[in-house]
Amino acid sequence: MKAYVFPGQGAQFVGMGKDLYENSELGKELFDKANEILGFNITELMFNGTDEDLRQTKVTQPAIFLHSVILAKTLGDDFKPEMVAGHSLGEFSALVANGALSFEDGLKLVSQRAIAMQKACEIEPSTMAAIIGLDxxxxxxxxxxxxxxxxxxxxxxxxxxxxxxxxxxxxxxxEKLKEAGAKRALPLNVGGAFHSPLMEPARVELEEAIRNTTFSKPTCAVYQNVNAKPVIDPEEIKQNLVAQLTAPVRFTQTMENMIADGATSFTEVGPGKVIQGLVKKVDRKMETAGVDSYQA
Structure with a gap:
């Protein structure tokens, strides 16, 4: 079974999506539509902005979503997922890719999510850290x-x-995790404590937006972050998306479950190669590939 996976925040780079805009009529149409929906020129920031521009949460999240989703749509008949998953923000890309959400509704939700998370970060200073080499x-x-x-x-x-x-x-x-045997404990350069109880104000805001959005039955199961299980029921998808903001992203378990359920290859759609690397850490023999630019 072919699994398609979608990256989250941190995968952005200046120039992302420009080749899609220049070489695909559909790509140009969708990017132009995105500028209208968002009310600002995100394509200018994506194609010609600075790293600093792209690091703003309100820009980063829709930029990565657009790159992933427009890439998937320009693949045409070559894009036939049998299971999908996304890392945090990438779950929204996965839901558009499998037909649970329209492009327009997905982008609106991602934008609302980003702004709500930014506001939650400003309420209380907070951060994240990567812990390496500990169970x-x-x-x-x-x-x-x-x-x-x-x-x-x-x-x-x-x-x-x-x-x-x-x-x-x-x-x-x-400090405590290093004492417990972690090889490294690295504070991350992020705006706040994503996927923690400190995101509760954002969760409340996003819940209302999700409740007022139409979700359809998807063409294939999405393995969601909060429970790492395959879901096709639209109501359950919505509940899990809301819970995702304050709950952990169970990506290790997601990949393990997809492999156990018959995934034979993982294709990462969007910027970077982070998820391909994570898949290899779970199963070194698993076939991985990436689509990060326009495919003629």
């Missing part, structure tokens, strides 16, 4: 023992987990 169970246990807000946020692959929380909580956790 998940130990990381979960150490975080639970700290009185500050600090939780596992991204289960990326065996031996790589990102934690999220208050500035003080992350500082304490990094």
């Amino acid at each position: 998940d169970e130990t990381v979960v246990k150490v975080c639970a023992e700290i009185e500050e807000v600090v939780v596992p946020a991204n289960f990326n692959c065996p031996g790589q987990l990102v934690i999220s929380g208050s500035i003080k909580g992350i500082e304490i956790a990094c």
Whole structure:
């Protein structure tokens, strides 16, 4: 079975999507439509902006979504997913790719999500850190023992987990996790504590937007971040999308479950090669590929 996977925040780069705009009529049409929907010229920032421009959450998230989704749409008949998944933001790309969401509704939700997350970050200073070379169970246990807000946020692959929380909580956790045997505990240059209880204001805001959006029955199952299980029921998809903002991204478990359910190859659609690398950490023999530019 062919699995298609979609990257999340952090995969952006200046110039992303420009080849799609210049070489595909459909690509140009969708990018122009995106500028109208968003109310600002995101294509100018994507194609000719600076790294700083692209790092703004309100720009980053729709930019990565657009690159992934427009790439998938320009693949035409070559794009036939039998299962899909996305990392955090990438779950929205996956849901447009499998027909659960329209392009327009997906982009509106991603934009609303990004702005809500940005606002939540401004309410309370917070951050994230990558923990390398320690088993998940130990990381979960150490975080639970700290009185500050600090939780596992991204289960990326065996031996790589990102934690999220208050500035003080992350500082304490990094020290304790190094003492517990982590090879590295690296604070990340992010705007706030994504996938933690500190995103609750954003969750409340996004819940209303998702509730008012039409979701269709998808063409294939989406393996969602919150439970790493295949879902096709639109109502369940909506509930899991809302929960995703304050819950951890269970990507290690997602890849394991997709492989157990018959995935024979993983194709990453969108900027970068991060997810292909994560798949290889779960199963070195698994076939991986990437689509990150216009396919003539």
